[in-house]
Amino acid sequence: xxxxxxxxxxxxxxxxxxxxxxxxxxxxxxxxxxxxxxxxxxxxxxxxxxxxxxxxxxxxxxxxxxxxxxxxxxxxxxxxxxxxxxxxxxxxxxxxxxxxxxxxxxxxxxxxxxxxxxxxxxxxxxxxxxxxxxxxxxxxxxxxxxxxxxxxxxxxxxxxxxxxxxxxxxxxxxxxxxxxxxxxxxxxxxxxxxxxxxxxxxxxxxxxxxxxxxxxxxxxxxxxxxxxxxxxxxxxxxxxxxxxxxxxxxxxxxxxxxxxxxxxxxxxxxxxxxxxxxxxx
Amino acid sequence: xxxxxxxxxxxxxxxxxxxxxxxxxxxxxxxxxxxxxxxxxxxxxxxxxxxxxxxxxxxxxxxxxxxxxxxxxxxxxxxxxxxxxxxxxxxxxxxxxxxxxxxxxxxxxxxxxxxxxxxxxxxxxxxxxxxxxxxxxxxxxxxxxxxxxxxxxxxxxxxxxxxxxxxxxxxxxxxxxxxxxxxxxxxxxxxxxxxxxxxxxxxxxxxxxxxxxxxxxxxxxxxxxxxxxxxxxxxxxxxxxxxxxxxxxxxxxxxxxxxxxxxxxxxxxxxxxxxxxxxxxxxxxxxxxxxxxxxxxxxxxxxxxxxxx
Numbered sequence: 117x118x119x120x121x122x123x124x125x126x127x128x129x130x131x132x133x134x135x136x137x138x139x140x141x142x143x144x145x146x147x148x149x150x151x152x153x154x155x156x157x158x159x160x161x162x163x164x165x166x167x168x169x170x171x172x173x174x175x176x177x178x179x180x181x182x183x184x185x186x187x188x189x190x191x192x193x194x195x196x197x198x199x200x201x202x203x204x205x206x207x208x209x210x211x212x213x214x215x216x217x218x219x220x221x222x223x224x225x226x227x228x229x230x231x232x233x234x235x236x237x238x239x240x241x242x243x244x245x246x247x248x249x250x251x252x253x254x255x256x257x258x259x260x261x262x263x264x265x266x267x268x269x270x271x272x273x274x275x276x277x278x279x280x281x282x283x284x285x286x287x288x289x290x291x292x293x294x295x296x297x298x299x300x301x302x303x304x305x306x307x308x309x310x311x312x313x314x315x316x317x318x319x320x321x322x323x324x325x326x327x328x329x330x331x332x333x334x335x336x337x338x339x340x341x342x343x344x345x346x347x348x349x350x351x352x353x354x355x356x357x358x359x360x361x362x363x364x365x366x367x368x369x370x371x372x373x374x375x376x377x378x379x380x381x382x383x384x385x386x387x388x389x390x391x392x393x394x395x396x397x
Numbered sequence: 398x399x400x401x402x403x404x405x406x407x408x409x410x411x412x413x414x415x416x417x418x419x420x421x422x423x424x425x426x427x428x429x430x431x432x433x434x435x436x437x438x439x440x441x442x443x444x445x446x447x448x449x450x451x452x453x454x455x456x457x458x459x460x461x462x463x464x465x466x467x468x469x470x471x472x473x474x475x476x477x478x479x480x481x482x483x484x485x486x487x488x489x490x491x492x493x494x495x496x497x498x499x500x501x502x503x504x505x506x507x508x509x510x511x512x513x514x515x516x517x518x519x520x521x522x523x524x525x526x527x528x529x530x531x532x533x534x535x536x537x538x539x540x541x542x543x544x545x546x547x548x549x550x551x552x553x554x555x556x557x558x559x560x561x562x563x564x565x566x567x568x569x570x571x572x573x574x575x576x577x578x579x580x581x582x583x584x585x586x587x588x589x590x591x592x593x594x595x596x597x598x599x600x601x602x603x604x605x606x607x608x609x610x611x612x613x614x615x616x617x618x619x620x621x622x623x624x625x626x627x628x629x630x631x632x633x634x635x636x637x638x639x640x641x642x643x644x645x646x647x648x649x650x651x652x653x654x655x656x657x658x659x660x661x662x663x664x665x666x667x668x669x670x671x672x673x674x675x676x677x678x679x680x681x682x683x684x685x686x687x688x689x690x691x692x693x694x695x696x697x698x699x700x701x702x703x704x705x706x
Contacts, residue, residue, distance in 0.1 A: 140514040144521040154536045166545040210433040217429035223422040236441045238692050242640040243685040246668050247444035270436035329529040331643045347531040354535045372532045379527045383520050391591035394629050
């Protein structure tokens with residue numbers, strides 16, 4: 117009596133498992149296929165992008181070189197890298213400093229100032245596009261790196277995230293450091309930040325990603341190649357060269373590859389950091 | 398009377414010292430607070446006041462702005478294009494959000510199951526989040542080409558009718574919604590996955606020992622326990638989609654026939670195509686008020702609902 121039942125439930129479990137594997141495969145195809153199509157189209161002759169065949173009849177490796185030479189993509193990539201790295205460093209620094217004050221210092225108006233910092237989470241950046249554009253124009257910052265970095269150099273989410281982490285770090289560490297003669301700044305830099313590396317790395321990757329992928333603001337405040345980011349460069353390249361699809365796809369491959377490679381090698385880091393962004397809500 | 402003077406002398410003695418030490422404390426914290434707060438003031442609070450001010454003017458970037466009172470708002474509320482844009486934005490935001498909540502949760506269940514493809518699955522679902530909006534737009538613009546584009550080719554090969562996708566007013570908004578979900582659902586999925594991993598196995602196991610099937614456990618135990626995550630995912634997605642218009646800016650420019658004219662894009666166009674900064678500011682303030690009320694709704698719900706576990 118028991119044997120057939122266990123057998124039955126076992127085979128049911130096995131078929132459910134195979135069902136899950138099959139659905140997983142379908143889901144993977146749905147999410148990855150657009151990128152595969154992009155990659156293959158980048159190496160097709162122009163006459164073949166609309167033929168419906170998945171693989172090119174002959175591989176046009178030259179498309180990549182041609183795209184690279186048709187617009188200053190090297191410069192765009194360098195701009196994006198520079199802007200994203202500096203923005204990330206700035207956000208981590210300003211957040212750590214403010215978070216330390218809010219977590220560990222007592223001073224008047226603390227509650228009000230903390231509310232001022234967190235209140236920015238309620239004010240969406242897109243609503244501020246126009247006045248910020250005017251401010252940056254008045255500063256004479258149109259077409260400059262400052263315009264792409266300074267407005268994003270502080271983050272309420274960063275302050276909040278790091279404050280939580282600092283509050284959870286044992287106070288004894290700070291007392292010991294003070295007894296050893298460390299100033300608050302030294303304690304912050306040499307102890308508090310190193311012990312909170314996981315949170316710092318989550319904040320860094322999220323900031324880097326959003327800076328690297330930013331579109332509307334860089335589009336509005338730059339119109340010269342010297343300061344264009346890779347996203348704006350791609351958008352304008354695609355509207356200029358729209359008819360030459362393999363070339364546009366090759367440019368897209370150039371633009372997405374650095375970030376995707378970074379992602380493939382650090383997938384766990386990305387995903388865990390993204391999970392931390394749920395604290396925003 | 399004597400008591401009073403005594404007290405007052407006491408205060409006058411201690412008060413300066415106390416406020417002095419308070420001032421020292423504030424000055425001591427200033428170097429830590431200043432960088433972040435300065436940026437918040439210059440690039441968030443000041444522009445908020447400025448956009449409100451601009452919304453009462455006829456600013457156009459060319460001539461001196463004149464105060465026009467409520468006329469931008471009056472014009473906005475009388476404009477059919479605004480209302481159509483508002484409607485499109487609500488449809489877009491709700492459609493993307495609800496799809497992301499449901500699909501995100503379903504994907505998280507799958508990503509949490511002990512399948513062989515698990516790592517690859519997690520990587521694939523989250524990959525579009527890493528791909529930029531610009532690249533997403535360029536790729537999907539090609540995939541959804543109405544004439545023999547890859548997706549139409551695929552549909553044709555399995556005997557389904559082709560579609561005009563982004564070029565047809567009837568399907569353009571749905572196409573943008575689909576692309577937005579492809580690009581965005583990875584984040585909710587990862588948030589749900591973290592939520593699932595935080596639920597104790599014992600509860601689910603106890604229920605299944607009591608004879609509950611897999612779907613019963615999911616429906617009566619796991620999904621209710623995920624309520625806090627659902628609340629977060631719902632509002633992150635809703636607030637995000639209410640203001641995001643990057644896809645529309647690159648894919649459809651609000652068209653065809655205004656069918657994808659999201660509020661954010663409508664603002665962008667008023668500001669940077671027509672230089673109607675006053676009107677665009679009034680629209681921005683309207684969007685802000687909308688998002689602010691959603692924010693308060695979230696806070697109220699969070700207070701009331703999420704007290705499981």
